[in-house]
Amino acid sequence: MPWSVRWVGGCGAQSQKQCKKSSFAFYQAVRDLLPVWFLEDMRTMEVFHWEDGGKVSVYSPSEALLYALVHDHQPYARHLLTKFPQSALAVPSQSFSCCQSAPHLAMAVRYNRVRVLFRILKAIQALPPSDRAAHLDRQGCSRVEGGKTALHTACELVRPECLLLLLGHGASPCLQDSAGNTPLDTLLQQISHMPAANMRAKLLCLDCLFFFVPQDLKFAMKQQLLDNRQQWQDLLGDNRFQCLVGLAPPSLFVRAMRVLIRTISPEHFPEALDNLPLPHFLKPLDLKLES
Structure with a gap:
């Protein structure tokens, strides 16, 4: 499956490339309205994105909620707002908001x-x-x-x-x-x-x-x-x-x-x-x- 990816540690170009692949996989999974349990497994275990300054970070509930909004994934938005009512509405990283x-x-x-x-x-x-x-x-x-x-x-x-x-x-x-x-x-x-x-x-x-x-x-x-x-x-x-x-x-x-x-x-x-x-x-x- 295209969203089944792993992050490889390191600080070089290979790590950044892998993060981009991982990031797109999560975006694609939310866009395709995959089940909530699957998205949460991805978000918490194997999906990373590359922030400004070379920092590797997992997706926060706040960032996941933005994806759910864009693609109208209502069950995922409901899950995030119910389970993480404060962190789902927290400030996302600079990669998501200027x-x-x-x-x-x-x-x-x-x-x-x-x-x-x-x-x-x-x-x-x-x-x-x-x-x-x-x-x-x-x-x-x-x-x-x-x-x-x-x-x-x-x-x-x-x-x-x-x-x-x-x-x-x-x-x-x-x-x-x-x-x-x-x-x-x-x-x-x-x-x-x-x-x-x-x-x-x-x-x-x-x-x-x-x-x-x-x-x-x-x-x-x-x-x-x-x-x-x-x-x-x-x-x-x-x-x-x-x-x-x-x-x-x-x-x-x-x-x-x-x-x-x-x-x-x-x-x-x-x-x-x-x-x-x-x-x-x-x-x-x-x-x-x-x-």
């Missing part, structure tokens, strides 16, 4: 792995409060990711399910990226792109944000909305526009939803949404996820 922070949330959003994202968020809720905030509001590398949080990425890629899960588990909608943009700014930029593709999903993301952002949120795009009033009214509708620029208070529905959502603790989100007094057509997101 900045010293854990990129798992952003990676889950980027690949739209909604079910794995849900499990990661549940694992984060079990961490101490300070660690929880560090994961939820982690800002990516300023050079590569522009200082974006996972919420920024969900808005940029228009991922309504990911956005609502992040907000419901406590991710902040007020943080700015390296360019000074909040997630709301990022979403408005996507809405303004022509042609107006995927507009229903974009407006759905905007409505989700309405339920969580503070009424006095300062955002960079506000003046642009005011300067191009007719264009933005056509894009957003009059009610959304008036509320965004502060010309009218939020609708009674939005205010009621803000109160209701505050009654849901992150530990019970999104399951508790089913208990909110909402008509069916106001629950368009497929968030019936396994706990």
Whole structure:
């Protein structure tokens, strides 16, 4: 089998070559969705990768989880998050991430792995409060990711399910990226792109944000909305526009939803949404996820 490899000790080119072969074998095994027990045997006993500086290292649960995210290996992700809830979300080596922070949330959003994202968020809720905030509001590398949080990425890629899960588990909608943009700014930029593709999903993301952002949120795009009033009214509708620029208070529905959502603790989100007094057509997101 192509993944059945052994690492040969040593510090020379032969060792590095063998590590590359071993590393690809593990990647291939996760990609092929091989059984969890087999992947864990590989990871812990015979698979190594070559780090910067000439260090040979076994794959950590954190690095294995990144592979599981990329290839949507849900059983393996579930195993790693259940058995290693802290180390699976730890900072990976520099071979996997250029900045010293854990990129798992952003990676889950980027690949739209909604079910794995849900499990990661549940694992984060079990961490101490300070660690929880560090994961939820982690800002990516300023050079590569522009200082974006996972919420920024969900808005940029228009991922309504990911956005609502992040907000419901406590991710902040007020943080700015390296360019000074909040997630709301990022979403408005996507809405303004022509042609107006995927507009229903974009407006759905905007409505989700309405339920969580503070009424006095300062955002960079506000003046642009005011300067191009007719264009933005056509894009957003009059009610959304008036509320965004502060010309009218939020609708009674939005205010009621803000109160209701505050009654849901992150530990019970999104399951508790089913208990909110909402008509069916106001629950368009497929968030019936396994706990």
